[in-house]
Amino acid sequence: MPSKRIILAAYLGVAQAVFHNARQTTSDLEPMTYHSLPLTAIMPSGWLHDQLNVQTQGLAGHEHDFYSYVSDSDWIGGTSYYSNLEEAGSYWFNGMVPNAYLMNDTTRIAQVQQFLSYVLEHQQSDGWIGPETGSKPRYMWGRYPFFFGAIQMTEADPSQKNTIVAALNKFVPLANSMLKEGLGIEPWMQTRWSDFIMTLQWMYDNNLSPNNTMLLETMQLLRTTGDDWIGVFQKENFPTIAVDNLTAPFGVLTWHGVNMAEGLKAPAAAWRFSHNQSDLDAAVQGWDLLFEYHGRPSGIYSADEYLAGLEAVRGTELCLVVETMFSGSYLYQVTGNPKFVDRVERIAYNALPATLTGNMWSRQYLQQQNQIAAQSMSPNPFKNDGPYSNVFGLEPNYPCCTVNHPQGWPKFISNAFVTSADGSSLVHVYLGPFSTKVTLSGNNQVSVSVNTLYPFSDTLTTTIQATKPFTYYVRIPSWSIGKATISINGAAAVAATPDSTTQLFKINAAEGATKFVLNVPADITLESRPHGAVAVQRGPLHYAFDIARNQTTLATNAQQPLAVDLQFEATVPWQYAIDPASLKFQNNPPSSGVLPSPVFDAGLPPLSITATACRITWATAGSTFAAAPPQSPVACTGANETIVLRPFGSTKLRIGEIPIMK
Ligand SMILES: *[C@@H]1O[C@H](CO)[C@@H](O)[C@H](O)[C@H]1NC(C)=O
Ligand SMILES: *[C@@H]1O[C@H](CO)[C@@H](O)[C@H](O)[C@H]1NC(C)=O
Ligand SMILES: *[C@@H]1O[C@H](CO)[C@@H](O)[C@H](O)[C@H]1NC(C)=O
Ligand SMILES: *[C@@H]1O[C@H](CO)[C@@H](O)[C@H](O)[C@H]1NC(C)=O
Ligand SMILES: *[C@@H]1O[C@H](CO)[C@@H](O)[C@H](O)[C@H]1NC(C)=O
Ligand SMILES: *[C@@H]1O[C@H](CO)[C@@H](O)[C@H](O)[C@H]1NC(C)=O
Numbered sequence: 001m002p003s004k005r006i007i008l009a010a011y012l013g014v015a016q017a018v019f020h021n022a023r024q025t026t027s028d029l030e031p032m033t034y035h036s037l038p039l040t041a042i043m044p045s046g047w048l049h050d051q052l053n054v055q056t057q058g059l060a061g062h063e064h065d066f067y068s069y070v071s072d073s074d075w076i077g078g079t080s081y082y083s084n085l086e087e088a089g090s091y092w093f094n095g096m097v098p099n100a101y102l103m104n105d106t107t108r109i110a111q112v113q114q115f116l117s118y119v120l121e122h123q124q125s126d127g128w129i130g131p132e133t134g135s136k137p138r139y140m141w142g143r144y145p146f147f148f149g150a151i152q153m154t155e156a157d158p159s160q161k162n163t164i165v166a167a168l169n170k171f172v173p174l175a176n177s178m179l180k181e182g183l184g185i186e187p188w189m190q191t192r193w194s195d196f197i198m199t200l201q202w203m204y205d206n207n208l209s210p211n212n213t214m215l216l217e218t219m220q221l222l223r224t225t226g227d228d229w230i231g232v233f234q235k236e237n238f239p240t241i242a243v244d245n246l247t248a249p250f251g252v253l254t255w256h257g258v259n260m261a262e263g264l265k266a267p268a269a270a271w272r273f274s275h276n277q278s279d280l281d282a283a284v285q286g287w288d289l290l291f292e293y294h295g296r297p298s299g300i301y302s303a304d305e306y307l308a309g310l311e312a313v314r315g316t317e318l319c320l321v322v323e324t325m326f327s328g329s330y331l332y333q334v335t336g337n338p339k340f341v342d343r344v345e346r347i348a349y350n351a352l353p354a355t356l357t358g359n360m361w362s363r364q365y366l367q368q369q370n371q372i373a374a375q376s377m378s379p380n381p382f383k384n385d386g387p388y389s390n391v392f393g394l395e396p397n398y399p400c401c402t403v404n405h406p407q408g409w410p411k412f413i414s415n416a417f418v419t420s421a422d423g424s425s426l427v428h429v430y431l432g433p434f435s436t437k438v439t440l441s442g443n444n445q446v447s448v449s450v451n452t453l454y455p456f457s458d459t460l461t462t463t464i465q466a467t468k469p470f471t472y473y474v475r476i477p478s479w480s481i482g483k484a485t486i487s488i489n490g491a492a493a494v495a496a497t498p499d500s501t502t503q504l505f506k507i508n509a510a511e512g513a514t515k516f517v518l519n520v521p522a523d524i525t526l527e528s529r530p531h532g533a534v535a536v537q538r539g540p541l542h543y544a545f546d547i548a549r550n551q552t553t554l555a556t557n558a559q560q561p562l563a564v565d566l567q568f569e570a571t572v573p574w575q576y577a578i579d580p581a582s583l584k585f586q587n588n589p590p591s592s593g594v595l596p597s598p599v600f601d602a603g604l605p606p607l608s609i610t611a612t613a614c615r616i617t618w619a620t621a622g623s624t625f626a627a628a629p630p631q632s633p634v635a636c637t638g639a640n641e642t643i644v645l646r647p648f649g650s651t652k653l654r655i656g657e658i659p660i661m662k
Contacts, residue, residue, distance in 0.1 A: 029201060029204055029205065029216075029272045029273055030271060030272045030273075030275060031421055032205075032333050032334055032421060033332075033333065033334060033335060033336035033421060034332065034333045034336060034418035034419065034420065034421065034427060035333070035418060035419045035420075035421060035423070036329075036333055036414070036415060036418055037414070037417055037418065037419065037436070037438055038155035038156070039097070039098055039101055039102070039152045039155040039156040039414050040101050040102065040155070040156050041414075041417075041436060041437055041438050042413060042414055042416050042417050042434055042435075042436045043102060043413075043434065043435050043436070044102060044413045044432075044433065044434060045433045045434055045435050045449065045450070045451070046433030046451065046452065046453070047433060047453060047456070047594075047595045047597075047599060048409075048413065048432050048433050048434070049433070050595075050597045050598075050599075051409060051598070051599070051600075052099065052102055052103055052409050052410065052413070053103060053597075054358075054359060054360050054597065054598045055099065055360050055406065055409055056099060056103050056105055056108065057359075057360075058356075058359055058360030058361045058562075059360060059361050059362070059363065059394070059402065059562075059563060060095065060096070060099060060360065060405065060406035061096075061099065061105075061108060061406075062560060062562075062563075063092060063096075063402070063403065063406075064092070064096070064108075064111045065559075065560070066557065066559040066560040066563070067394075067402065067403075067560075067563075069088035069089070069092075069399060069402075069403060070088055070089050070092040070403060087141075087142045087145070087400070087403075088399070088400075088403045089115065089146075089403075090130075090142050090143060090144070090145040090146040090149070091145050091400070091403040091404040091407075092403040092406070093112060093115055093116070093145065093146055093149035093150075094145035094146065094148045094149040094152075094404075094407055095149075095322075095403075095404065095405070095406030095407035095408075095410065095411075096108060096111065096112050096149075096406055097112045097149040097152045097153050097156065098152050098156075098407070098410030098411060098413075098414055099406050099409075099410045100112050101152075101156040101157075102410050102413055102414070112149070112153070113157075116149075116150065116153060116160065116164075119146065120163055120164070120167050123167055123170065123171075126174055127170035127171045127172075127173060127174035127175075128171070128174060129143050129146070129167065129171050130142065130143055130146075137183065137184055137186070138178070138183070138184050139184050139186050139188075139189060140175060140178070140184045140185075140189050140196065141188055141189040141192045141195070141196070143171075143196075144192060144195035144196050144199070145195070145404075147168070147195075147196070147199040148195070148198075148199070150164045150167075150168075151164075151199065151202055152414075165203070165208045168199070168203060168208075169203075169208075169209060169210065172200070172203075172209065172214060172215065172218060173214065175196070175218060176214055176217060176218045176221065179218065179221035179222065179225055180221065182225070185225050187251060187252075187253050188253065188259070189226070190225065190226045190227045190251060190253070191226065191227050191229075191251065191253045191254055191256070191259035191262065191263055192226075192259065192262050192263070193222040193223060193225075193226035193227075193266065194229075194262065194263065194265040194266035194268075194269040194270070195262060195265075196222055197219045197222055197223070197266075197269045197270070198265070198269055198330070200215045200218055200219050201215075201219070201269065201272060201273075203215055204216070216273055219269075219273050220273065223266075223270050223274075226266075227250050227251045227253070227254050227263070228250045229250075229254070229263045229266035229267055229270075229282070229286070230266075230267050230270070230278065230279055230282040231249070231250050232248075232249075232250050232254045232255075232260075232263070232286065233267060233282040233283075233285050233286030233289065234282070234285070235285065235289065237249050237250070238286075238289040238290075238293070239255065239293065239307055240293045241293070241309050242302075242306075242307065242308045242309030242311070242314065242383070243255045243306045243307045243308075244306075244308075244383045255306050255307050256303070256305060256306055257301075257302075257303025257304075257305065257306065257307065257308075257316070257317050257319075257320040258303075258317060258319045258320045258323055258400075260290065260303065260307070260320070261319070261320040261323035261324040261327060262323050262327065263286075264283070264286060264287060264290070264324065264327040264328075264331065265283075265327045265330050265331065267279045267280065267281075267282040267283035267286065268280060268283040268330070268331050268334040268335060269330075269334075271283070271334070272334070280334075280335065283331055283334075283335065284335070284337060284339075287328075287331070287339070287340065287343075288339075290307075291343070293307075293309065293310070294307050294308065294309055294310065295310070296316060296351065296369050297369065297527050297529070297535030297537065297542045297648075297656055297657065298346070298347070298350040298351040298354060298369065298542050298648050298649075298656065299343055299344075299346030299347035299348075299350050299351050299542070300316050300320070300321050300324060300347050300351040301316065301320075301324070302314045302315065302316050302369075303315075303316065303317060303320055304316075304317070304366050304381075304382035304383055304384060304385045304389070305317070305382070305383070305384035305385050306383065306384055308383065310529070310530050311530060311628055312368065312369040312370035312529065312530070312533075312626070312628070312629070312656065312657040313368055313369075313370060313381045313621075313625050313626055313627070313628070314368070314381065314382070314383075315365075315366025315367065315368055315381070315382050315385060315389060315390065316351065316355075316366060316367050316368075316369075317365060317366055317385075317401065318355050318356075318363055318364060318365060318366075318367070318401035318404075318405050319400055319401045319404045319405070321347060321351050321352050321355065321405075321408065322352070322404060322405055322407050322408035322411075323404075324344075324347060325344050325347050325348060325352070325408060325411065325412055326407065326411050328340040328341060328343060328344035328347075329341070329344060329411065329412075329415035332344075332415075332418075332429065333415075333418060336502060338475060338478070338502060338503035338504075339478075341429050341430065341475065342477055342478050342503075344412070344430070345430050345431065345455075345477070345540055346540060346542070348408070348409070348412045348430070349455045349540050349541060349647075349649060350540075350541060350542045350647070350648045350649050351367065351648075351649075352408050352409070352649070353600035353649030353650070354367055354600075354648050354649045354650075354651060354652070354654075355367040356392070356405070356600075357392050357566065357601070357652065358598040358599075358600050358601030358602075358604070358650075359598055359601075360598070361562050361563060361564065362392035362393050362394070362563075362564060362565065362566050363392060363393070363396075363401060363402065363405055364389070364390050364391065364392055364393075364396060365385065365388075365389040365390070365396045365397035365398060365401055366382060366385055366389040366390050366397070367390065368381075368390060368625070369535075369656045369657055370626045370629070370654065370655050370656055370657055371390060371625075371626075371652075371653055371654055372547060372570050372574055372620070372624070372625060372626045372653060372655070373390075373567075373568060373569050373570060373624045373625065373653065374390050374391055374392055374566070374567060374568040374652065374653065375390075375391060375567040375568070375569065375624055376388050376391065376567075376624075377390070377622070377624040377625055378622050378623070378624060379621060379622045381621070381625050385397055391554065391565055391566065391567060392565070392566045392568065392652065393554070393555065393564065393565030393566065394555075394557055394563045394564070394565060396565065412430060413430075413434070415429065415430065416428070416429055416430040416432065416434055416436075417429060417434070417436050417438070417448070419438065419440065420471075422441060423440055423441040424440055424441045424442070424444075424470060424471070425440070425470055425471040425472065425473060426438060426440060426446060426448065426470070426472050426473070427472075427473040427474075427475070427504060428448070428450070428462070428472070428473065428474040428475060429475050430475075431450075431452070431454050431455070431460060431474075431475070431477065431520070431540070432450070432452065432454055432455070433450055433451060433452050433453075433454070434448070434449075434450045435447070435448065435449045435450070436448040436449075440466075440468075440470055442468060443467075444466055444467055444468040444470055445466070445467045446464065446465065446466045446467075446470065446509075447464070447465045447466075448462060448463070448464050448465075448472075449462070449463050450462045451463075453589070453593075453595060453606075454520075454540070455539065455540035455541050455647075456595060456599070456605050456606055456607055456647075457587075457589065458519055458520050458521050458522070458539065459517060459518070459519050459520075460517070460518045460520070461515070461516075461517050461518075462474070462515065462516050462517075462518065463513065463514075463515045464509045464513065464514040464515070465512070465513055466509050466510070466511060466512070466514070467511065468511055469508065469509060469510050469511050470509050471506060471507070471508060471509070472506075472507045472508075472509040472514070473502075473504040473505065473506055473507070474496075474504065474505050474507065474518060475498075475503055475504055475505075476496055476497075476498040476503055476504070476505050476520070477503075477520060477539070477540065478503065479522050479523075479525070479537075479539055479540075480520040480521065480522055480539065481497075481498060481503070482495075482497075483520070483521045483522065483523075484496040484497075484498075484505070484518065484519065484520045484521070485518075485519045486505065486507075486516055486517065486518050486519070487516060487517045488507065488514070488515075488516040489514060489515055489516070490515075493517075493519065496518060520539065521539075522538050522539030522540075523538070524536065524537070524538045524583050524585060524609060525537045525538070526580050529657040530628065530629075530657070531628055531629045531630065531631050531632065531659070532629075532631055532632030532633065532659070532660060533629045533632055533657040533658055533659050533660070534578075534580055534632075534657070534658055534660060535656055535657050535658070536583060536609060536611075536645055536658070538585055538607075538609065541607065541647045541648065541649075542647070542648040542656065543608070543609045543645035543646060543647060543648065544645060544646065544648045544651050544654040544655060544656035544658075545574060545576060545643055545644075545645055545646075545651075545654060545655040545656075545658065546602055546603070546644070546645075546646040546650065546651040546653070546654055547570045547572060547574045547651070547653035547654055547655065548570070548571050548572045548602070548653075549568040549569060549570060549571060549602075549652060549653045550568070550569055550571050551566050551567065551568055551569075552566070552567040552569070553565070553566060553567075554566065554567050568652055568653050570653055573615060574626075574653075574655050575615055575616050575617065575618035576613040576614065576615060576616065576641075576643055576655070576658065576659075577613060577614055577616045577632065577633070577634045577636065577658065577659040577660055577661035577662075578611040578612065578613045578643070578658050578659075578660065578661060579611065579612040579613070579660070579661050580611075580660060582610075582611055582612035583609050583610070583611050583645075584609065584610045584611075585607070585608075585609050586607065586608045586609065586610060587606060587607055588606045588607075588608075589606050590606060599650070600647075600649045600650045601650055601652070602646070602650060602651070602652070603646065603650070604650055605646065605647045605649075605650050607647060608644050608645060608646055608647075609644070609645040610642050610643070610644055610645070611642070611643050611644075611645060612640055612641075612642060612661075613640070613641055613642070613643040613661070614636035614637070614638050614639065614640055614641065614661050615636065615637050615638035615641075616630065616634045616635065616636060616637055616659060616661070617630065617634075617637055618630055618659070626655070629657060629658070629659045630659055632659045632660040633659075633660045633661060633662040634659045634660065634661060634662060635661075635662045636661055636662065
């Protein structure tokens with residue numbers, strides 16, 4: 001461990017120099033391209049409402065009742081959890097505020113209200129928020145998720161706003177002076193600086209601080225005492241393989257999966273006060289590099305603690321799934337670049353549900369793209385995580401994703417619509433079933449309802465009510481450009497060709513009602529993967545061979561018998577190669593018009609793809625995980641069969657990167 005004091009002295013020299021320069025240029029923040037809507041302006045409907053209800057009735061919604069890290073009154077961690085990092089209550093609050101309000105669930109609303117009150121009533125006289133840390137330094141980042149939760153609370157319950165803002169206005173001067181003195185800085189905080197900057201920018205944008213100079217100065221201090229994300233995201237610095245044997249040039253935690261998921265926001269957050277185009281460019285470049293070299297067909301990237309390359313047996317942590325979704329929504333709102341939200345939607349409908357059981361009572365720490373068992377593994381394929389990481393349970397490997405995963409669905413929902421920066425138009429970003437109520441500029445009262453089974457259907461029916469005419473936009477997903485059609489107010493369907501930069505299709509909504517039917521058909525496409533294998537995509541969904549499984553209960557929580565650790569083992573062969581030319585899409589829409597609840601489990605989604613396949617020889621490494629697929633094309637060892645590929649999110653054991661038959 002190098003001397004902290006020396007390192008900090010160096011940081012501070014840089015901090016002061018950079019801030020001095022920045023102040024000479026301009027003291028404003030760059031505007032966002034789009035504005036998010038307040039929590040509860042967008043509500044889930046249809047199957048998505050059911051999905052959030054499944055989460056509420058599952059582990060996420062019950063943690064406050066039984067889970068030791070958040071059920072005790074000693075907030076932000078309480079017990080020995082990551083002892084000096086104190087994050088559990090803060091994470092839980094960040095996810096449970098939107099979960100509770102989007103479900104209008106009085107029990108969970110009371111829980112988050114009580115938590116908020118407790119925290120604010122116990123603010124220290126010097127402004128510190130959270131428990132005192134005893135002999136340990138006061139580290140700041142455990143508070144950042146709490147701030148996100150508190151901001152969401154001001155939106156859902158404006159009566160809380162003054163108290164929350166007052167607490168922040170006491171905390172900011174303390175944080176400012178701590179940063180100037182080099183206090184409270186440690187490696188995790190040094191990667192996560194953009195999370196606090198976003199809170200400071202929220203205060204700035206909404207004119208909530210008596211001292212904007214201090215907000216800007218604190219943003220700059222956070223950046224300059226933190227890791228150099230702009231450097232991390234330069235091509236010459238970015239790792240193009242699993243980092244197992246590499247040394248990170250900008251701090252070891254910048255190549256850590258969850259920190260990177262959060263750090264994706266950093267260049268865009270920094271650009272808002274640096275006004276330096278290079279920062280904004282780094283935001284796009286970092287995203288592209290990450291997915292090019294570590295990306296998964298399910299939308300996410302691999303990091304079994306640290307970035308893990310393209311091999312299908314390596315892991316992806318649940319925390320980074322939900323943090324990447326949140327980062328992508330923010331990056332879109334800053335930049336307007338549709339690539340961010342195309343991917344977030346894919347992650348939400350594939351990687352997120354794949355890593356929890358259908359009933360959302362058990363979750364993995366690490367999911368695999370090819371996953372032939374969920375059990376304690378020998379040998380362990382994960383470089384820096386334990387062999388229990390892919391078990392579905394209460395807290396396999398580490399507890400963090402138990403408290404952090406609840407933000408995934410709710411924040412996806414609350415970022416599904418945005419307004420233009422001038423507040424005059426509304427943009428439908430994430431396709432799915434929603435109802436939205438918003439007041440646009442000129443006191444235009446607008447409500448929108450989107451009726452659809454999407455992503456389990458290609459058709460979305462949208463009804464808009466408005467007191468004045470306005471411009472409504474809907475995102476056309478990249479894979480449907482050139483195919484999408486729209487029928488407005490019963491007219492014949494015409495091509496829905498979006499603007500080539502924004503990927504938005506423009507609709508002139510009238511005063512009163514406007515109704516349109518958007519159709520977003522898709523071709524089956526193949527994604528090339530290592531060893532000549534392919535991944536099958538159609539529209540928003542990735543399709544995988546769903547391996548039939550049996551289950552063994554490994555552990556049951558003493559307080560909550562529904563919180564179980566489950567081992568899944570394959571009960572059928574999974575060693576297949578396919579003929580990619582044989583793929584056929586099948587849609588069996590529910591005759592009732594309603595999807596099963598829950599929908600993300602074996603055989604439940606109405607969509608599938610059949611393939612001509614044959615058995616092949618595919619070695620396993622040890623007994624519990626698939627070695628790399630054999631190099632395609634692969635010789636058949638058996639006769640042709642038809643196998644069925646299912647939406648990845650509904651599979652818990654699967655082959656998602658499939659060899660091609662000779
Ligand atoms: C939320 O529930 C309360 C009663 O529990 C009800 O009065 C209120 O209208 C509901 N709000 C919404 C948005 O459904
Ligand atoms: C505002 O913050 C700046 C930067 O920390 C500080 O120099 C200044 O004294 C503050 N102004 C007031 C009125 O507190
Ligand atoms: C790391 O080094 C070990 C030992 O040389 C080697 O077996 C392994 O394949 C390397 N990992 C990567 C991702 O290059
Ligand atoms: C903008 O960022 C680039 C890359 O980090 C840097 O080289 C350049 O000096 C910055 N420009 C200004 C005006 O700070
Ligand atoms: C599950 O299937 C595996 C493989 O066929 C078998 O070894 C195991 O005993 C089965 N477990 C249960 C609980 O049925
Ligand atoms: C098996 O499937 C392949 C690929 O579709 C095809 O070329 C071959 O003729 C089939 N073999 C038999 C015996 O039907």
